[in-house]
Amino acid sequence: MSHQTDPEKRRAIITATIELIAERGFHATPTSMIAARAGVGAGSIYRYFADKETLIHEAFAEIAARMHRTILDGYPRGESIRRRFDHFFCHMANFFMSNPSDFGFLRQYFDSPFGIALRRDKIMEQECHNRDCESIGCLVQEGIESGLFKDMPMLVHVSMIFGALTSVARDYILGFVPLDTPLIHSISDSLWEAMLRRA
Amino acid sequence: MSHQTDPEKRRAIITATIELIAERGFHATPTSMIAARAGVGAGSIYRYFADKETLIHEAFAEIAARMHRTILDGYPRGESIRRRFDHFFCHMANFFMSNPSDFGFLRQYFDSPFGIALRRDKIMEQECHNRDCESIGCLVQEGIESGLFKDMPMLVHVSMIFGALTSVARDYILGFVPLDTPLIHSISDSLWEAMLRRA
DNA sequence: CGCCCCGGAATGAATGTTCAGTCCGCAAAT
């Protein structure tokens, strides 16, 4: 398996998978439909991926890599928490807004048992070591420990931020709400003020 | 159809549907499994509901009615925006936390085409008339118009609140984060501060 | 230089499984 002969074809399958899962969800997209959109035979999928589940996981990995690259591009490493938070928030919002299929796929994935297990692992891992990473979790932890942010569990802060961000991004993608760069910055400000310890 | 003979059985089917959809999602829960958990025959479901889709909708309606009752219980109608917001937020959080199956079902439902269409209708409806309703939308609108809240689209405020709330509730239900009454009030405070126009 | 053959990638019809929804005989109630 995975004697990848034609990387073009592999990519086409992954792209089709992301688009269709974003539109229809995992259980509502037959592999035959994926094959049709990718322009390959039904059986060809199984030359590149062991089964449907593996295909999903590899599609996720592909998005995660792309997103990570985009978000950390120009990350203001040594600067203030404030500036780093804004960078994180706005870059992530932009990624979601300009890649609606990726966004839709990620929503599906993180709501599935796969995604939940993955998150559980991430949380465990974070609790043990990993004090130097470039994640929003560490950034928030830094803010709490310095007394800048409210004294709530780090995960509550993070969950609020992600929840708010993804909810607004979703409404934008569905056309429920207009969103532009200044408004995204306002939202970033709002959530910053939400985290701040009461003056 | 719906020659309601045994309301007990009807309720058992709805309860089983809610639990299973919450756990497994719409497309991954066969009607046969619903029947088994409800303790009825596979065919009996179709005595009470026209088809699977109808069953889902009626399950949603049942939850919505129950939630509406719970949340509006003791609503401080004439009081300050602040107090009304806190009531809304905390009652909703409590409902989600103590009814995890309902919460899981609602997530699934609102992510499905049904739920998206429903929300689109709600938004349209809100834009036309409905200036006197007891929804969080009207409350936020009131805050914006009085200059108390930031001048962002009402839907952005609402989306942030719901996004943050449901995200935190989900993490609580999954056991990722502890949550108690004081912490919920802190979260309510945080989101209130996020909405407030900059002092 | 042209022809043929061969290895392996690609294909899509076939397979076995699972599903939503139907139907029919039974049993309890009147």
Next chain:
DNA sequence: ATTTGCGGACTGAACATTCATTCCGGGGCG
């Protein structure tokens, strides 16, 4: 005895996966 609700075997459709076959490019032989 008749009616009425019930269960679960049943049906046709749709699914994931497989596999016998086709297709293609390149390398060796005449």
